[in-house]
Amino acid sequence: MTLEYMTGFGNDFETESLEGALPRGRNSPQRSPYGLYAEQLSGSPFTAPRSTNERSWLYRIRPSVRHMGSYAPLQLPLWRSGPTTDEAELPIGQRRWDPVPLPEEATSFVEGVRTISTAGDVIGQAGMAAHLYLVTRSMEDEYTLCADGELLFLPQQGHIRLVTEMGILELGPGELAVIPRGMVFRFELVDGPARGYLCENYGGKFTLPERGPIGANCMANPRDFKYPVAAFEDVERESSIHIKWCGRHYRTTIGHSPLDVVAWHGNYAPYKYDLRDYSPIGAILFDHPDPSIFTVLTSPSAEAGTANIDFVLFSDRWLVGENTFRPPWYHRNIMSEFMGLIYGQYDAKEEGFLPGGMSLHNMMLPHGPDLDAFEKASRAELQPQKLAGTMAFMLETRLPQHLTTYSAGLETLQSDYVDCWEGLKKRFNGTPEGDWS
Numbered sequence: 001m002t003l004e005y006m007t008g009f010g011n012d013f014e015t016e017s018l019e020g021a022l023p024r025g026r027n028s029p030q031r032s033p034y035g036l037y038a039e040q041l042s043g044s045p046f047t048a049p050r051s052t053n054e055r056s057w058l059y060r061i062r063p064s065v066r067h068m069g070s071y072a073p074l075q076l077p078l079w080r081s082g083p084t085t086d087e088a089e090l091p092i093g094q095r096r097w098d099p100v101p102l103p104e105e106a107t108s109f110v111e112g113v114r115t116i117s118t119a120g121d122v123i124g125q126a127g128m129a130a131h132l133y134l135v136t137r138s139m140e141d142e143y144t145l146c147a148d149g150e151l152l153f154l155p156q157q158g159h160i161r162l163v164t165e166m167g168i169l170e171l172g173p174g175e176l177a178v179i180p181r182g183m184v185f186r187f188e189l190v191d192g193p194a195r196g197y198l199c200e201n202y203g204g205k206f207t208l209p210e211r212g213p214i215g216a217n218c219m220a221n222p223r224d225f226k227y228p229v230a231a232f233e234d235v236e237r238e239s240s241i242h243i244k245w246c247g248r249h250y251r252t253t254i255g256h257s258p259l260d261v262v263a264w265h266g267n268y269a270p271y272k273y274d275l276r277d278y279s280p281i282g283a284i285l286f287d288h289p290d291p292s293i294f295t296v297l298t299s300p301s302a303e304a305g306t307a308n309i310d311f312v313l314f315s316d317r318w319l320v321g322e323n324t325f326r327p328p329w330y331h332r333n334i335m336s337e338f339m340g341l342i343y344g345q346y347d348a349k350e351e352g353f354l355p356g357g358m359s360l361h362n363m364m365l366p367h368g369p370d371l372d373a374f375e376k377a378s379r380a381e382l383q384p385q386k387l388a389g390t391m392a393f394m395l396e397t398r399l400p401q402h403l404t405t406y407s408a409g410l411e412t413l414q415s416d417y418v419d420c421w422e423g424l425k426k427r428f429n430g431t432p433e434g435d436w437s
């Protein structure tokens, strides 16, 4: 499907799929064109400052109150919400998982969300959950809505189509999409089964980070973010809607598609972004800067510089540092770091961290390059080096992350992960050169 998109992060868009469907000059005419219902969707409190105020006006065949039948509880025990502090029996430690295989049975998106970690509290609207989605069938006459947070999709295998109230997004590995809190959508497969990472952001909406002295360009440029044009379905068939609300799941049945928005305008909308459009900034003489230089999107907290979530990208770039240990340094971090690998190799862990795999380096738990990476980087001849064909990411949150019963019990959890640092032997021998034998 060739889809049309509008561009520009956070722009105020207007789009109509029938000519004249969007009222001119006002939001609520006495009668909207085509007999559509006018409806506001607020993504921020009405009185939020202008810079963070987000809302859209939707002109639809039926108002969304008609999409609400009577909701019945639905059991989805693997899609968890924070806090999951009491779920996993494992002692603290650095964790890494091999990729989780796709299920054999037909599994839709809603059935295929697997929570790996949660941070914070879904009801307090702070923190996040890191999930996987493992999907083998498209949703048909089935829809979903997450009231608990916006959803950041990171496909790792398979292209996906997100058919939303505000239009259609298609994306594949190397791209991201964000579906705002409260938006109804259907998840479809484009070219076979799909696996990906999914961040459910309970806190402040993702936005572009400040660039500071970097200036007006580079990192993620606003013009590369793509928003869908209006597309509606006038379909009268029995349909079900799943809703995740305050950590619980419910389902209702209605007689039509809720994706019936003919026109909309505003700045609260889903979007996608090709991570290969990210323009990385780095050290051009020596030393390894903090990974905040690779922040694509940030979910702010009320405390300046202290993100609810930073979404950080490690993708193709040149390493040129002179007299520099080029991989990440050994470190402990007050923030907690969930990592995934979309493709290629990650320079701190060339083996053992596989595409589709995950790692979790929690608050203040030490980590850094494995033995091989340390040896290689300490002895390398420091030519300019291109890291190519690689895409790892990190979800870094100010809050500690807790595993779930599911992730703590996964067969793909590597029991020997900490051994990757075991050979880091003492090189101190009292001489300035140290012992490099």
Ligand SMILES: O=C(O)Cc1cc(O)ccc1O
Pocket: 289, 290, 291, 327, 328, 329, 331, 333, 337, 348, 361, 367, 368, 394
């Ligand atoms: O731990 C990691 O691999 C992620 C990371 C990368 C980096 O370049 C600096 C700090 C950091 O946490």
Ligand SMILES: [Fe+2]
Pocket: 328, 331, 333, 337, 361, 367
């Ligand atoms: Fe780290």
